[in-house]
Amino acid sequence: MAFNFDECIDRRHSDSHKWQKYANKDVIPLWVADTDFRSPPCVIDALHQRVSHGVFGYGVVPQKLGTLLCERMRxxxxxxxKPDWLVFLPGLVSGLNISTRALTEREQRIVLPAPLYPQFGKAAKSAGRQQLPVSMHLVNDRWLPDIDGVIQQIEGNEKLLMLCNPHNPGGTVYTRQELEKWHELAKAHDWWVCSDEIHCDLILEPGARHIPFASLNEDAAQRTVTLLSPSKTFNLAGLGASVAIIANPRLRQRFVAQCAGIVPSVGVLPLIAATAAWRDGDPWLVELLDYLRANRNWLTTQINALPGLKMVAPEATYLAWIDAAGLDVEDPFRFFEQAGVGLSPGRDFGDPRFVRLNFGCSRQLLAQAIERMSRAISEG
Known part of the structure; x- marks a missing residue:
């Protein structure tokens, strides 16, 4: 391999939020969705070159960045x-919050699958919007929403459907048929759609293919805000560059108006990093996917061999959704944290029986974590 994903980079004494959570503690952090891999050399080189210029005033989005993204999606x-559909943001979470506020009124409800990445629910709560959760269930080893079940709960005041594709947690990559079922529902009830597709490049399952919701048909395009970022793909989360893709000019105007005076423009260094990643980062990404796929396969076998734990292999992302209901413990998150492994608590996503494990790290570190989890279970 041209890139060394086995390299163990010491982040414990850096400014890493992921590692600082357990500063001065013997806990392996496998929680927040931030990998331990060095970013692509093309990004590092581009940043060095820009930093050497020495002047960091207000910047503008380079025209070539929009062109690169359009070509990449094609x-x-x-x-x-089209380039004029793009609204650049300093982070994807701001896009969730802006979509919530721009596309709904206070008395309207938001429809969203559950369990789900916590920032969706936080965006709704912050805006004072009620939520209609759509339960996710295992179907043939894939986490899928019970769309038929939620239809009976629709009251008529729903206005926004919020999707996460690939789904976080669970790693489901929705098929065209599954997305079309969502679209039929959105069209029938005249819902706007906000689709978080930040993990779209991280497809691990052979044969699975990411399909942007807005690409289904013209109606889907006109009712959708798609949120993207290079941050998960190329480990650029700390730089903060994201984009909303909005084909409908009226929708885009509402979105931009909600940003005014609240959401800052993207800084010059994040724009440089995003440009380099989307232009030259794919050879690195190919090898990253091979490494993550091997980690996923190894981890799935290891977790399912541990008493009380169950896990299905995620089709995408580097995030494992682990069912710990079989453990005789009150709080699986605390149980494993006390054993020296820091996971994400399932309660934050909507189900306290689960924990989420980030396997975007060296195999060596992952093996150490599994050894600690195994020892904790065996010792009771």
Whole structure:
């Protein structure tokens, strides 16, 4: 391999939020969705070159960045978008919050699958919006929403459907048929759609293919805000560069108006990093996916061999959703934390019986974590 993903980079004494959570504690942090891999050399080189200039005033989004993204969506996902559809943001979470506020009124409800990445629910709560959760269930070893079940709960005041594709947690990559079922529901009830597709490049399952919700048809395009970022793909989360793709000019105007005076523009260094990643980072990404896929396969076998734990292999992402209901413990998150492994608590996503494990790390570190988890279970 041209890139060394086995390299163990010491982040314990850095400014890493992931590692600082357990500063001065013997806990392996496998929680927040931030990998331990060095970012692509092309990104590091581009940042060095820009830093050497020495002046960091207000910047503008380079025209080539929009062109690169349009070409990337066309070539990877057969989705034909235009540069004037793009609204650049300093982070994807701000896009969730802006979508919530721009596309709903206070008396309207938001429809969203559950369990789900916590920032979706936080965005709704912050805006004072009620939520209609759609339960996720295992179907043939894939986490899928019970759309038929939620239809009976629709009251007529729902206005926004919030999707996460690939789904976090669980790692489901929705098929065209599954997305079309969502679209039928959104069209029938005249819902806007906000689709978080930040993990779209991290497809691990052979044969699975990411399909942007807005690419389904023209109606889907006109009712959707798609949120993307290079941050998960290329480990650039600390730099903060994201984008909302909005084909509908009226929708885009509402979104931009909600940003005014609240959401800052993207800094010059994040724009440089995003440009380099989308332009030159794919050779690195190919090898990253091979490494993550091997980690996923190894981890799935290891977890399912431990008494009381169950896990299905995620089709995408580097996040394992682990069912710990079989353990005789009150709080699986605390149980494993006390054993020296820091996971994400399932309660934050909507189900306290689960924990989420980030396997975006060296195999050596992952093996150490599994050894600690195994020892904790065996010792009771």
């Amino acid at each position: 070539d990877r996902y057969q989705w034909h978008i």
